Amino acid sequence: MDLVIRNAVLPDGRAGIDIGIDGGRIVALGQRLDVQAGREIDAGGDLVTPPFVDAHFHMDAVLSYGLPRVNASGTLLEGIALWGELKPALTQDALVERALRYCDWAVARGLLAIRTHVDVCDERLLAVEALLDVKRQVAPYLDLQLVAFPQDGLLRSPGAFDNLKRAMQMGVDVVGGIPHFERTMAQGAESVRLLCEYAAEQGLRVDMHCDETDDPLSRHIETLAYETQRLGLQGRVAGSHLTSMHSMDNYYVSKLLPLIAESGVAAIANPLINITLQGRHDTYPKRRGMTRVPELLAAGVDVAFGHDCVLDPWYGMGSGDMLEVAHMGLHVAQMTSLAAMAQCFQAVTATPARILGLDGYGVAPGCHADLVILDAGSAVEAIRLRAARRLVLRRGQVVAEAPPSASRLHLAGRPDGVDFRLQARGACAS
Structure with a gap:
């Protein structure tokens, strides 16, 4: 395959999902796909949605x-x-x-x-x-x-x-x-x-x-x-x-x-x-x-x-x-x-x-590999945070990217920073 996105959360709540992409389309979807790809992207438990x-x-x-x-x-x-x-x-x-x-x-x-x-x-x-x-x-x-x-x-x-x-x-x-x-x-x-x-x-x-x-x-x-x-x-x-x-x-x-x-x-x-x-x-x-x-x-x-x-x-x-x-x-x-x-x-x-009437829209085998990886663990969290778009893909190619949203703190006895998420980044939403 051209690309595999690992450890994604989907808008319907399914977690730990891998998305296999080839020829600009999604060709496989499931947990821990046993496939080889030219490139792998770790979603890290973040939300992956159609555009x-x-x-x-x-x-x-x-x-x-x-x-x-x-x-x-x-x-x-x-x-x-x-x-x-x-x-x-x-x-x-x-x-x-x-x-x-x-x-x-x-x-x-x-x-x-x-x-x-x-x-x-x-x-x-x-x-x-x-x-x-x-x-x-x-x-x-x-x-x-x-x-x-x-x-x-x-x-x-x-x-x-x-x-x-x-x-x-x-x-x-x-x-x-x-x-x-x-x-x-x-x-x-x-x-x-x-x-x-x-x-x-x-x-x-x-x-x-x-x-x-x-x-x-x-x-x-x-x-x-x-x-x-x-x-x-x-x-x-x-x-x-x-x-x-x-x-x-x-x-x-x-x-x-x-x-x-x-x-x-x-x-x-x-x-x-x-x-x-x-x-x-x-x-x-x-x-x-x-x-x-x-x-x-x-x-x-x-x-x-x-x-x-x-x-x-x-x-x-x-x-x-x-x-x-x-x-x-x-x-x-x-x-x-x-x-x-x-x-x-x-x-x-x-x-x-x-x-x-968009053709090939969605996150399922056969759909276009038009996807957005959001700095959020769920659809609701994405709305709450107006989440950063970590990666935007069109037909399996990255067309835009942005860093995750976080702020550094300088407070005695407190963490070095915050990311505003309910769960720690990288943890799958329940």
Whole structure:
């Protein structure tokens, strides 16, 4: 074999596992594999996981914070206005440079698959061309999936539907939408119908910004679920944000959850952004903003977490760390049981990989040898510590590495240092 990783802990809790890799794929998995390899890596009882996956991002705006000015209010609407001001000044070279820089950050964080929405309301489709170029450049080390996003509204923005179709013909992967931003509820529902029919005709996936509002009467997820069933799109559709659900009454939600589950529509929450942009008109008590993640999971709906924004007109923070996203999601949704914390880890790994339809994802024979060795003894500990990525592998080759996290102490009578882990480094988690 090309490589064997020894003494790994897997996200499901199995410990003392060896992973045999050959030809860029996992070919063997088990305890104390009796095999020879060109290279051996001792995981030392640390967590080895498939790479992180970001199910919802905006790479056309990434790292543009402060252009043309800072979002002084920090609100969603000022961010949209800022993006409108910035678009005429965008250049393809600048878009590509910022996106490639962020992809470097992503690889260093063990984030090797990203679904990014790209604005198609600019007649030039400048951002589309730029991100298609980026997709080609990063393909050897990162899976980039593009969503055609009519950010100013499919029916509200002249030519947006034609632009979206042009973008798909250029090579964009997924049909996007934003029904709650149309002029009326009726036009929002009409945009969902039109986009889902187009996706069904073309055999494409759908991922819509849906009900990103505090208005409990914004119920486009209901239409999205209905159209998904009507058109046979089950398993190919996601509703992103769904924040109006946090304001809906429980009776309506009790009807809505089974409809979403039956339709096979996945939900993508964006904890860092939902908790900061929503509830802005509230005094106290303030709504949290994030959709009903535990209830969706209990109903059998696939739920993933996305980063959404990093240093752009909407969000002046972020660094591409999906463990930070999972950490926020865990807290906002009060998912603090052991099972729920494990679900938060799944929401930035296996679940978004399933939503994106990634081929060969996982830690099992036959899967791609895309792996991350984390400075943690379990998935829960990885979230707690936002653990350092000791090694990041793509197709069995190391593409990034970082030292374990530790601090030295200078205290009389105390240890020389700490590593913040519950168990000593190298001990397998129970």
